[in-house]
Amino acid sequence: MTEQLHQITVTVNGVARRADAPARRLLADFLRMDLGLTGTHLGCEHGVCGACTVLMDGVPVRACLIFAVSADGHAITTVEGCCDSGGELGPVQQAFQECHGLQCGFCTPGFITTITAYLEENPKPTEEEAREAIGGNLCRCTGYQNIVAAVLRAAEILRERDADQAGAGGAA
Amino acid sequence: MSDKLVGQPLVRKEDPRLLRGDGRYLDDLGRGALAAAFVRSPVAHARIADIDVTDALDVEGLVAVYTHEDLPGRVAEPLPLLIPHPDLSHPRTPYCLAKDEVNHVGEAVVMVVATDRYLAEDAAERIVVTYEDLPPVVGIDQARAAQRLVHDEVPGNIAARSVQTNGKGDARGAIAAAPHRLSLDLQIERSASMPMEGKGVLAHWDADDRTLRVHTSTQTSTSVRLAVAAKLELPPDRVEVITPDVGGGFGVKIVHPWPEEILVPWAAMTLGRDVKWVEDRREHFISSAHERGQQQHVEAGFDGSGRLLGLSVEIWHDNGAYVPYGIIVPIVTSTQLLGPYKVGAYRVEFTSLYTNTVIVTPYRGAGRPQGVFAMERTMDAIAEYLGLDRLAVREANLIQPEEMPYDQGLVFQDGRPLIYDSGDYPTMLRMIRELVGWDGFEAERAAAAAEGRRIGIGIGAYVEGTGMGPYEGAHVKVETTGEIVVSTGLTTQGQGHYTSLAQIAADVLGVGVGDVTVITGDTRRFKYAVGTFASRAIVTSGNAVAVAAGKVAEKAKRIAAAALGGGTAPEDLELVDGTVRRRDDPAASIDLRTVAVLSNPLRYAFDEAAKAATQFAAAVGTGDEPGLEATGYYMPERSTFAAGAHGVVVETDPETADIRILRYCVVHDCGVVVNPRIVEGQVHGGVAQGVGGALYERIVYDDAGQLVNASYMDFLIPFATEVPHIQTAHMVTASGVNPLGLKGAGEAGVIPTSAAVASAIEDAEGLAVRRMPISPSELYELRKLHETRKSRKEQVSA
Numbered sequence: 015m016t017e018q019l020h021q022i023t024v025t026v027n028g029v030a031r032r033a034d035a036p037a038r039r040l041l042a043d044f045l046r047m048d049l050g051l052t053g054t055h056l057g058c059e060h061g062v063c064g065a066c067t068v069l070m071d072g073v074p075v076r077a078c079l080i081f082a083v084s085a086d087g088h089a090i091t092t093v094e095g096c097c098d099s100g101g102e103l104g105p106v107q108q109a110f111q112e113c114h115g116l117q118c119g120f121c122t123p124g125f126i127t128t129i130t131a132y133l134e135e136n137p138k139p140t141e142e143e144a145r146e147a148i149g150g151n152l153c154r155c156t157g158y159q160n161i162v163a164a165v166l167r168a169a170e171i172l173r174e175r176d177a178d179q180a181g182a183g184g185a186a
Numbered sequence: 187m188s189d190k191l192v193g194q195p196l197v198r199k200e201d202p203r204l205l206r207g208d209g210r211y212l213d214d215l216g217r218g219a220l221a222a223a224f225v226r227s228p229v230a231h232a233r234i235a236d237i238d239v240t241d242a243l244d245v246e247g248l249v250a251v252y253t254h255e256d257l258p259g260r261v262a263e264p265l266p267l268l269i270p271h272p273d274l275s276h277p278r279t280p281y282c283l284a285k286d287e288v289n290h291v292g293e294a295v296v297m298v299v300a301t302d303r304y305l306a307e308d309a310a311e312r313i314v315v316t317y318e319d320l321p322p323v324v325g326i327d328q329a330r331a332a333q334r335l336v337h338d339e340v341p342g343n344i345a346a347r348s349v350q351t352n353g354k355g356d357a358r359g360a361i362a363a364a365p366h367r368l369s370l371d372l373q374i375e376r377s378a379s380m381p382m383e384g385k386g387v388l389a390h391w392d393a394d395d396r397t398l399r400v401h402t403s404t405q406t407s408t409s410v411r412l413a414v415a416a417k418l419e420l421p422p423d424r425v426e427v428i429t430p431d432v433g434g435g436f437g438v439k440i441v442h443p444w445p446e447e448i449l450v451p452w453a454a455m456t457l458g459r460d461v462k463w464v465e466d467r468r469e470h471f472i473s474s475a476h477e478r479g480q481q482q483h484v485e486a487g488f489d490g491s492g493r494l495l496g497l498s499v500e501i502w503h504d505n506g507a508y509v510p511y512g513i514i515v516p517i518v519t520s521t522q523l524l525g526p527y528k529v530g531a532y533r534v535e536f537t538s539l540y541t542n543t544v545i546v547t548p549y550r551g552a553g554r555p556q557g558v559f560a561m562e563r564t565m566d567a568i569a570e571y572l573g574l575d576r577l578a579v580r581e582a583n584l585i586q587p588e589e590m591p592y593d594q595g596l597v598f599q600d601g602r603p604l605i606y607d608s609g610d611y612p613t614m615l616r617m618i619r620e621l622v623g624w625d626g627f628e629a630e631r632a633a634a635a636a637e638g639r640r641i642g643i644g645i646g647a648y649v650e651g652t653g654m655g656p657y658e659g660a661h662v663k664v665e666t667t668g669e670i671v672v673s674t675g676l677t678t679q680g681q682g683h684y685t686s687l688a689q690i691a692a693d694v695l696g697v698g699v700g701d702v703t704v705i706t707g708d709t710r711r712f713k714y715a716v717g718t719f720a721s722r723a724i725v726t727s728g729n730a731v732a733v734a735a736g737k738v739a740e741k742a743k744r745i746a747a748a749a750l751g752g753g754t755a756p757e758d759l760e761l762v763d764g765t766v767r768r769r770d771d772p773a774a775s776i777d778l779r780t781v782a783v784l785s786n787p788l789r790y791a792f793d794e795a796a797k798a799a800t801q802f803a804a805a806v807g808t809g810d811e812p813g814l815e816a817t818g819y820y821m822p823e824r825s826t827f828a829a830g831a832h833g834v835v836v837e838t839d840p841e842t843a844d845i846r847i848l849r850y851c852v853v854h855d856c857g858v859v860v861n862p863r864i865v866e867g868q869v870h871g872g873v874a875q876g877v878g879g880a881l882y883e884r885i886v887y888d889d890a891g892q893l894v895n896a897s898y899m900d901f902l903i904p905f906a907t908e909v910p911h912i913q914t915a916h917m918v919t920a921s922g923v924n925p926l927g928l929k930g931a932g933e934a935g936v937i938p939t940s941a942a943v944a945s946a947i948e949d950a951e952g953l954a955v956r957r958m959p960i961s962p963s964e965l966y967e968l969r970k971l972h973e974t975r976k977s978r979k980e981q982v983s984a
Contacts, residue, residue, distance in 0.1 A: 036304070038304065039304075046213075046214075047217070050217065051207070052210075052213075053206070053208070053209075055211065055213075055433070056213070057433075057467070058467040058898045059466055059467060060467065060899065062899055092207065093206070094206065094207040097206050101206065103202055103205055107206065110201065111197050111198065111201040111205060112197060114197070114198065114863050114866070116204060116205065116680075117434075117680035117867060117871060118381070118382070118383070118431075118432060118680030119200075119201075119433070119680065120209075120382040120383045120431075120434060122204060126205065145907060148905075148906045149906050149907040150905070151905070151906075152903055153382070154381055154382050154434050154875070155434055155680050156871050157870030157871045157874035157909050157912065157935075158870075158905075158906035159870050159911060159912055160867060160870065
């Protein structure tokens with residue numbers, strides 16, 4: 015018995031990607047196996063740990079709980095897409111390095127995507143809000159304290175960048 | 187010198203790669219490899235009557251199905267007993283695939299190989315195994331009762347029984363003769379390492395070269411290499427084992443070879459194709475290792491100031507169905523139990539018991555959390571009995587700094603004497619007293635009580651043997667580009683070795699940390715190593731890197747002295763800012779990279795650097811070897827002992843019995859700190875696992891031996907919302923046993939957490955906590971029990 019394949023087209027990190035996959039292929043496996051984007055990690059495959067979190071049309075989703083066919087036609091952002099153009103660390107990634115917000119790094123991609131979306135929604139979180147914002151992702155290494163710090167630092171970096179841009183705009 | 191890199195909180199070199207999603211974890215490798223999946227036992231104890239694979243054969247993409255009958259030679263034999271011990275009288279280890287009998291839910295019975303994992307699981311699902319059930323032994327009570335046996339030929343389910351005394355007289359006699367006595371029965375439940383990445387193996391057999399390349403998510407690539415070579419009967423030089431990025435270990439990945447580490451390479455050789463297996467979360471729960479589960483009985487004899495005159499401890503340790511890793515965990519519990527205290531006569535006896543459950547091997551802390559729980563519960567019980575302050579009782583028992591090195595009179599897990607090399611425990615307790623606000627707490631308690639709130643304060647202290655041998659090594663090479671490559675055999679799974687080891691090498695060679703690249707866990711680069719476990723990596727590998735880099739520095743000076751001429755002697759030179767220069771005349775200098783060029787006299791000028799080497803061929807002395815590189819080893823005489831104390835304030839809800847941590851404080855001493863940022867992170871992570879172990883995490887088996895909470899839904903790892911903010915303070919008592927003065931830091935945070943939290947809950951509630959973890963419903967039950975007992979007592983006295 016051969017599995018029927020479906021053509022799936024998604025925009026991943028701003029680039030249109032197309033591949034054929036069976037209906038039961040999870041979005042996480044599709045990204046990793048079919049598109050070769052291995053930054054998205056699988057920690058539990060039952061939607062609890064959050065390591066596989068990606069953004070679908072800007073909203074965090076668990077890529078282990080969604081079939082790839084369900085993502086057809088949607089825009090997906092993975093951790094690879096949270097870098098600045100040119101491959102430099104993006105604001106959330108930079109904050110993680112500064113605050114030592116990662117150790118083994120396995121859960122980190124899910125935190126990066128989650129926080130990226132959260133800061134769009136709440137650009138100036140309190141410490142308590144920052145802790146709440148990451149409350150759906152598991153990390154076994156860090157004890158979260160430095161991840162909370164990274165959320166606050168990322169917000170600060172984003173504000174600094176906005177101010178720089180506004181300053182540059184004003185000068186022009 | 188203030189510009190030393192050791193001691194600086196540098197950001198980690200490895201982070202940008204991991205943050206961009208460019209990490210290379212096991213499952214990121216081997217795209218296109220065949221996938222393995224396993225049929226695992228759904229029952230705890232049974233004979234295998236039949237295995238029928240017929241239905242699986244229809245699955246398109248199926249490549250092979252293997253049962254025990256298919257395994258050849260040594261692959262068919264039981265897995266090795268890694269750490270034999272004279273007291274381990276009845277060792278039993280598993281087969282790669284079960285032979286005739288299964289002894290726990292999750293034991294591998296059939297291996298399926300297919301073109302992808304989905305199809306391999308399809309086929310595995312269609313295989314029908316018929317089991318004839320045997321009565322299972324679940325839990326320590328059943329194992330002790332021994333009415334049923336896990337292994338027919340192991341009487342009493344006893345794998346090992348071991349007794350140690352500290353050579354200071356008869357403990358039971360000392361207790362009997364003491365002015366005061368008490369006894370405690372204690373219990374710690376099962377937990378597990380639970381790294382976010384499970385295990386995984388990828389194997390590639392090069393039939394032309396007759397070389398096997400194995401990638402595995404392990405804490406010891408060098409030992410996996412030797413184990414695979416032995417099992418597959420290959421010369422070790424034909425086996426390469428590479429540890430890619432590892433998504434956490436915490437102990438479970440030190441066990442080796444796992445059945446899959448033998449079966450996957452064997453299948454790759456047999457099939458002539460790349461084969462990969464990646465563990466899923468349920469597999470990790472039911473077929474990797476657990477830890478912690480113990481029962482303890484403590485007898486203590488003490489004087490009026492709380493000084494322990496005699497201490498006798500009996501431990502019943504649940505080792506699961508097999509003991510491939512030996513009896514390290516109960517040995518560590520027995521010997522590290524004494525912590526920072528000196529006791530009169532000490533006797534400890536442990537019995538290590540088989541049950542029909544997953545194997546039990548070290549999980550971060552490795553038996554210490556249980557030992558510290560026993561000792562600290564005892565300290566609190568003594569204080570309660572005598573009506574003394576809990577810190578005062580601890581202070582009365584502390585080993586004093588002037589007593590260092592202090593011989594506890596026991597044999598440690600490495601077979602060497604348990605001698606504390608250095609430490610200042612009175613200062614440590616003073617620091618935690620201040621940090622947690624011990625002295626002002628009664629006012630705080632009263633203020634909370636006035637609001638109808640119930641709070642309590644607790645403390646836990648420990649000493650941790652770290653940095654044990656037998657050895658680690660490193661190879662340091664200066665490339666002609668100026669890049670320094672440091673290779674060490676041990677692995678890394680998040681501890682930041684790419685940065686901290688670079689700091690050590692950079693200091694010795696007078697370069698920046700950005701000039702140093704560290705390679706770990708790749709047997710192609712360094713074949714000799716023990717592994718990353720037991721808080722040993724920075725101590726052993728760090729010192730080895732310093733030795734190797736020191737040899738390179740000496741060689742660089744010899745070559746540079748010859749090149750600079752004018753009577754320059756090697757001892758006139760120093761390595762600074764990427765150059766080798768005269769101390770008395772910094773202008774007389776030569777770039778380290780040029781020295782590297784000179785170190786390798788060449789006949790052929792294939793590029794500019796090579797051209798330079800042909801001209802300066804004379805620079806390497808005739809007695810020297812080519813290349814600016816060296817190998818160095820560090821072999822510790824014995825372990826070095828880190829220490830710490832935790833203080834915690836909890837609030838317990840009078841209605842719901844909810845337990846909330848309000849304040850968590852840590853005083854931590856790991857000797858000289860290489861990178862404070864990394865050490866702080868290690869402490870945070872340890873405490874979070876400790877909080878999990880104190881309040882949330884438990885592995886639950888039902889009477890049939892089914893693991894009923896084998897998912898992240900039901901096994902409650904703390905999220906950010908459950909882990910408190912952690913306040914840390916550091917002190918430094920340099921190690922007396924290694925040149926860099928380092929002590930290990932990896933496990934520290936987890937060790938006294940259950941003890942400290944239990945102490946605080948007791949204090950808040952005014953009732954005895956003897957079992958951890960504790961949930962709100964258990965606290966609620968404890969309260970009811972306490973009330974019943976109290977009212978009974980009142981009735982009797984009335």
